[in-house]
Every structure is written in C-alpha cells, then in structure tokens.
Amino acid sequence: MNSSHKPAADRRVSTTPLRVGVAGLGTVGVGVVEILRDHAAMIAARAGRPVVVTAVSARDQGRDRGISLVGFGWEDDAAALAARDDVDVVVELIGGSEGPALHLARATLGRGKAFVTANKAMIAAHGPELAAAAEDAGAALAFEAAVAGGIPILKTLREGLAANAITRVYGILNGTCNYILTEMRTTGRDFADVLAQAQALGYAEADPTFDVDGIDTAHKLSILAALAFGGRPDIGAIHVEGIRHVTIDDIRFAEELGFRIKLLGVARMTDHGLEQRVHPSMVPLSAPVAHVEDVFNAVVAEGDAVGTTMSQGRGAGRGPTASAVVADLVDIARGCVAPGFSVPAAALGQHPSAPIEAHQGAFYIRLMVLDQPGVLADVARAFAVEHVSLESLIQRGRSAVEAVPVVLTTHATSEAALRRALDVIAALPAVIEPPRMIRIERSL
Ligand SMILES: NC(=O)C1=CN([C@@H]2O[C@H](COP(=O)(O)OP(=O)(O)OC[C@H]3O[C@@H](n4cnc5c(N)ncnc54)[C@H](O)[C@@H]3O)[C@@H](O)[C@H]2O)C=CC1
Numbered sequence: 001m002n003s004s005h006k007p008a009a010d011r012r013v014s015t016t017p018l019r020v021g022v023a024g025l026g027t028v029g030v031g032v033v034e035i036l037r038d039h040a041a042m043i044a045a046r047a048g049r050p051v052v053v054t055a056v057s058a059r060d061q062g063r064d065r066g067i068s069l070v071g072f073g074w075e076d077d078a079a080a081l082a083a084r085d086d087v088d089v090v091v092e093l094i095g096g097s098e099g100p101a102l103h104l105a106r107a108t109l110g111r112g113k114a115f116v117t118a119n120k121a122m123i124a125a126h127g128p129e130l131a132a133a134a135e136d137a138g139a140a141l142a143f144e145a146a147v148a149g150g151i152p153i154l155k156t157l158r159e160g161l162a163a164n165a166i167t168r169v170y171g172i173l174n175g176t177c178n179y180i181l182t183e184m185r186t187t188g189r190d191f192a193d194v195l196a197q198a199q200a201l202g203y204a205e206a207d208p209t210f211d212v213d214g215i216d217t218a219h220k221l222s223i224l225a226a227l228a229f230g231g232r233p234d235i236g237a238i239h240v241e242g243i244r245h246v247t248i249d250d251i252r253f254a255e256e257l258g259f260r261i262k263l264l265g266v267a268r269m270t271d272h273g274l275e276q277r278v279h280p281s282m283v284p285l286s287a288p289v290a291h292v293e294d295v296f297n298a299v300v301a302e303g304d305a306v307g308t309t310m311s312q313g314r315g316a317g318r319g320p321t322a323s324a325v326v327a328d329l330v331d332i333a334r335g336c337v338a339p340g341f342s343v344p345a346a347a348l349g350q351h352p353s354a355p356i357e358a359h360q361g362a363f364y365i366r367l368m369v370l371d372q373p374g375v376l377a378d379v380a381r382a383f384a385v386e387h388v389s390l391e392s393l394i395q396r397g398r399s400a401v402e403a404v405p406v407v408l409t410t411h412a413t414s415e416a417a418l419r420r421a422l423d424v425i426a427a428l429p430a431v432i433e434p435p436r437m438i439r440i441e442r443s444l
Pocket residue numbers: 023024025026027028029057058059060076077078092093094095096100118119120121145146149202203204205206315316317318321
C-alpha cells in the first residue's frame with residue numbers, strides 16, 4: 001500500500017511542532033494567534049503535527065490586543081524573527097509592498113525558512129523575486145490570504161483547476177468596496193460614512209484609498225492573472241478605476257435598468273493580448289455576482305475543460321483572512337506546498353497587454369445637463385459620428401438653470417469610439433459636469 005494512503009488508525013500526530021513567528025498583531029495577526037490557540041488539537045490532527053506560535057513582533061509590546069502573549073518570544077525588530085532558532089516559519093501581517101514586510105520576506109527565505117503572508121501589495125510587486133528565493137532555498141512561499149481573503153481561490157486555481165487552460169478570471173475582490181456599494185444601495189448612506197464603518201470593522205487597508213481607488217483590487221487581480229495565465233503580476237498593465245465617482249443616483253439608475261454596480265477585476269486573454277481591468281461595472285441582475293453583497297467576494301474562473309466555476313465567501317476581516325493564513329500553515333506543516341504561482345518563478349512569462357481602448361462592450365453614461373433646446377440632438381450627433389449605437393435614454397426633471405441627469409446606455413461598441421464621443425459631449429456648453437461612464441458587463 002502507498003504510504004500516503006495509510007488507514008486512519010496508522011496515522012500519527014508527530015510531536016515535532018511547526019513553530020511559527022508572527023509579525024504584525026493587527027486585525028489579521030490577532031486572528032491567526034486566536035485560531036491556532038482555539039483550534040490547536042483539530043489543527044494538529046489535520047496537519048499531522050502541532051502548529052504553534054513561538055514568537056511575535058509588533059510595534060507596541062504593551063498594547064492590549066485582547067489576546068495573551070504570555071509564552072511567546074518577543075522581537076521589536078520583525079526581521080529578527082527569521083533568525084530565531086525556535087521559528088520554522090514566519091507569518092508576515094504588517095502590510096506594505098516595501099519596508100519591513102519585504103525585508104522580513106527576504107530575511108526569512110534567505111535563511112531557508114518558510115514564509116506566509118496576506119500582503120497582496122508586496123506579492124504583486126515582488127512575488128516572482130520572492131518565489132525564486134523560495135525555490136532556491138527549498139522553502140515554501142504561501143499567500144492564499146492575499147487574494148479574496150477567506151476564499152481558497154489560489155489553491156483552487158493552482159490545484160483544483162490545474163487541468164484547465166483558463167480563458168477568463170474575474171470577480172469582486174475588495175470587501176470594503178463591495179460593503180460600501182451594498183450599504184449605499186440598501187440604506188442610502190453616503191460614501192464617507194460607510195467607509196468609516198468598513199474601517200472600524202477591520203476590512204479596509206491601512207490607507208483606504210487603496211480600497212476605494214481600485215488599487216487593492218488591482219493587486220489581487222495581478223496575482224490571480226499570474227496564476228491563471230502563467231505571467232508575472234503586472235500592475236502597470238491594469239486599467240484601474242475606483243468607486244469614488246459612483247453616486248447614489250448611479251446606483252438607483254442601475255437598478256432601474258436591471259443592473260447592480262460592482263467593482264470588478266477582470267482578466268481575459270484577447271486577440272490584442274491579456275486584458276486586465278478594474279472598474280465599477282454594471283452587472284445584470286441575472287448574473288450570480290450581482291447578488292454577492294456586503295463584505296463578500298466572488299471569483300469566477302472559466303476553464304476550457306470545466307467551464308465556469310464561482311467561489312464566494314468573505315473577502316476581508318479578521319476571521320476570514322486568518323482562516324486562509326492558517327490553511328497555508330497547515331499545508332506547510334504537512335509538507336505539501338506547491339509553487340506559489342503554480343509554476344516555477346523562471347517559467348513566469350510576460351504577456352502582451354491589451355489596451356483598454358481595445359475593449360468592446362456596452363456602456364452606461366450619465367450626463368448632467370441644462371435642459372436647453374437641442375442639447376439631446378447634439379449629444380445624439382456626437383455618438384452617431386462615432387457609430388456608437390444608443391440603446392436607451394432616461395431624462396429626469398426639466399430645468400434650463402439647474403443640471404438634470406440624462407442617462408444613456410449604448411449597444412456594444414469600441415471604447416476608443418465611445419471616448420471620442422464623450423470628449424465632444426463634455427465640451428458642449430449645456431453639459432456642465434464631466435460625463436460619467438460605467439462599463440456594462442453583459443457576458444457574466
Ligand atoms: N484586514 C483584512 O481584512 C485583510 C488584510 N490583508 C493584509 O494583511 C496584512 C495585515 O492587515 P491588517 O491586519 O488588516 O493590518 P493592521 O493595520 O490591522 O495590522 C498591521 C499591524 O502591523 C503592525 N506593524 C507595523 N509596522 C510593523 C513592524 N515594523 N513590525 C511589526 N509590526 C508592525 C501594526 O502596528 C499593526 O498592528 C496587510 O498586508 C493587508 O493587506 C489581507 C486580506 C484581508
């Protein structure tokens with residue numbers, strides 16, 4: 001009998017623990033310590049050996065975090081965790097693409113020790129370099145928590161979907177933005193108010209502009225695309241727009257038109273190269289992702305053999321994120337760790353990137369106009385010149401002195417043509433605010 005298929009009675013829990021050093025005791029760090037403490041016996045049984053925290057590093061040793069640090073070694077300098085004899089694996093939960101997090105990653109892998117992180121900013125910027133260092137050292141590099149929090153999406157792509165050529169991967173990848181958009185729609189509360197609540201719940205990044213301006217989603221999309229298409233994460237190749245300009249009016253018009261607004265990250269192989277884009281999207285109410293609300297994330301992966309798969313779960317917050325970190329630790333304790341990016345770092349190529357202007361799709365456009373005679377004719381002419389075909393038009397209110405919204409949707413068209421038309425429309429005297437455009441995603 002193959003030794004990896006022993007009957008349950010033959011399996012033993014080794015007494016040799018996997019000793020963990022945790023750097024950063026904020027939202028996620030405290031969650032990891034709590035899970036390893038509260039589920040110690042269950043995790044030992046699953047991992048085949050105890051997984052125990054032996055040392056920690058944070059900025060302030062005296063701060064009350066609601067957990068006991070008694071029995072843990074303490075380091076003021078996180079990088080010192082890597083050098084400790086009682087640490088086999090370092091978990092980095094500090095954040096930031098450079099600085100102490102990156103220093104710690106290099107120090108840990110340089111010593112041939114395993115490294116686990118939730119830090120998408122760092123993996124997006126330095127993932128291939130760290131993966132190469134891990135391979136050279138024969139050590140594990142794991143970052144499941146970096147994408148879509150508690151959803152095991154990297155494991156799904158790397159292992160469960162290993163048989164498939166992926167054609168498209170997309171999803172709701174930022175819990176803070178999904179929470180904000182959901183709350184704005186369901187309660188009518190304003191953006192700043194809901195963002196403050198998302199911060200209090202531990203969902204937002206240290207700098208929440210990363211969330212609301214789409215950067216965090218772009219970090220995650222670059223990692224997803226790397227696993228799905230075998231390229232290096234390339235933030236510079238991603239077209240990024242956030243949710244700051246989405247108004248309650250847009251959310252209401254979307255509902256009226258049969259859509260819901262979601263911040264999506266989309267990566268797709270096209271004839272022009274790899275298309276990667278992050279922006280608010282009008283999602284048909286018939287699409288499953290339209291109903292992924294609150295802090296939940298969802299990732300849809302389309303494979304040539306399996307077809308469409310969708311994974312959903314909480315994308316941010318203490319428990320969900322710590323769940324993914326601990327899952328990585330269990331894999332390391334078991335000794336089964338695949339390359340972080342599915343393939344060896346040296347095999348990660350660089351795909352040509354498709355410019356956003358090459359995007360083809362339908363659009364929602366909101367104009368704020370003074371209702372003067374001829375304005376709609378001028379708008380229609382600008383679209384006609386660019387062969388942009390209009391699908392619907394809603395005008396609310398009538399006033400020649402106060403702006404009123406005019407909402408249009410188009411049939412599928414080229415983004416380059418649409419942008420040229422909007423440039424002309426923006427210059428019309430009766431159009432008194434920059435036109436707002438939201439892409440409609442029909443094929444979800
Ligand atoms: N909060 C969430 O829902 C999620 C967070 N992440 C990622 O997890 C990481 C940690 O995030 P959070 O726990 O939310 O952040 P946080 O801000 O709550 O915690 C970070 C902790 O690191 C400490 N720290 C700062 N500099 C340090 C240093 N030089 N040495 C040791 N500790 C230091 C801070 O004092 C703070 O307690 C980030 O990379 C974040 O992007 C990933 C997925 C979800």
